[in-house]
Amino acid sequence: MRALELQDSDLTFRSDYSEPVPSNDEVNVRILKAGICETDLQLVRGYMGFRGIPGHEFVGIPVSGRFEGCRVVGEINCPCGECTTCKAGRPRHCPHRSVVGILNRNGAFADLLSIPEKCLHPVPDHVPNEFAVFVEPVAAACRIIEQQLVRPNDSVLILGAGRLGNLCAQVLKPKCGELLVVGKHAWKLSRIAECEIESEELQSFVPQAKWDIVVDCTGSPSGLETALHSVRACGTIVLKTTIASEQSLHMAPVVIDETRIVGSRCGPFEPAMKLISEGRLQLAPMISATYDIEAAVEAFQVSSRSDVLKVQLNLRAGE
């Protein structure tokens, strides 16, 4: 089958990759379309030491099982279901989990993906493929709501106007009070403004310790530093993006100001699917380019440009 392979920071398109053989609880999903995410770009830089097929945002059609012939999207954490963590209701944190295209499991930049059937969610007929691919990253934004970190009148500052910053802003907009997105790139900020969300360039932004919630979607070590200068006493910093490197921090202000710093990763698919199905998010302006899988290496390069948001990969012609 066709697949994009990552080995030692080298991406290679291959047309001769072996088809996966699903185990008992798995099914093979024929991928229609997949999305490139910041984590994929970081995997290429060595994050998680991943080798194999990346890709964890996808829509496809199972070739067998309960959802055979129906379009599905898939949760990326594949838990054991048996351990203390799973039984405590935190399967996304199962210490024995594999993660689609990120940890000990091949991903969706290929014709076929083997995935546990329990991870799959059917896609309503009227949702086009290019929007269905957004369910996974929108779920990550919905995680902030699920964690009950934002109250209706809270002022929210989002640092970073990229893919995740944009989706977090759109998801949080109806759930909070004042909302501001601060980013580096004028083009990305203009996508925020189109959603009728206030935005400001980082160069002119003067941090004031006044925000109830600061969401760090920068993917940069400087994000947390800016967040610490922007959050009010007893306020909350939500860390959405992972930084592979160590960073130097002064923790004394966290104690003195009783700041709350909370990590936030994958989220619930149901509310994400509902937002997309009901057309509540502006996703079309976020799709900057679509490439066939054969041009995936070029697609990755384009994906890191500052005037680009989502780049998608087509696995089936005409999808």
Next chain:
Amino acid sequence: MRALELQDSDLTFRSDYSEPVPSNDEVNVRILKAGICETDLQLVRGYMGFRGIPGHEFVGIPVSGRFEGCRVVGEINCPCGECTTCKAGRPRHCPHRSVVGILNRNGAFADLLSIPEKCLHPVPDHVPNEFAVFVEPVAAACRIIEQQLVRPNDSVLILGAGRLGNLCAQVLKPKCGELLVVGKHAWKLSRIAECEIESEELQSFVPQAKWDIVVDCTGSPSGLETALHSVRACGTIVLKTTIASEQSLHMAPVVIDETRIVGSRCGPFEPAMKLISEGRLQLAPMISATYDIEAAVEAFQVSSRSDVLKVQLNLRAGE
């Protein structure tokens, strides 16, 4: 008056310090007894750049006003009462505040202390001075309860068996499930064991990511690192002690494991006074030594020893 003065990391006992002149909302309190705390030791090392009279754990008798002649203890944060933060119900975080013996205000290691009358709380007659001095640090431990960070069945790991670690353990014991205190010094751990709280030496402690709550009372940069290795996914790390220095941290695990890191500082006096008044805490074994104010410099030296917990200073003979 007699006072202990801190200037450029030098502590000096003086018998000729000018008596403070209270402003409109303040009263002068004649100090009976005061306690030396870890923050005091850090002030000597340059923390906060404080100059003047340190000391923020005290019991005394106001020489005028509503509480004239009654024993009182005092909250250490003196807020403006007018700003947004004060009006939002977070006066301990007032950006215009002074803090007794820590920030822009002289402290209690002196015969007289000027303090806003609204900071004072009367002490029940049956509570002896040496226990009343503990209200402030016990309130800091009660802050963890006030922040609603611990649920009844949560497993709690406390790192550090010193003054604050000991009090946090005693305050949290009836409020949580499994409780373990890990510390460096055998003598301090034996004080924990006397309270019928499980304890373990750091050398033999193997961190496992299983604890619902980890409270860092180490006062050491390594505390947070150990806490990150000990907290379960979606668990909470409570930072109780301030580290003056920067520290290098890997934040990716905080995101991946959705850890919550919360600063926790000063707390409510009412529940602290109630615990002490009802005799629910074992405070006598924590008092390692008492010195007259004239020997305060020696008292500070003793206070940093590993076989010492609380050192108190007498301001009135026989108190």
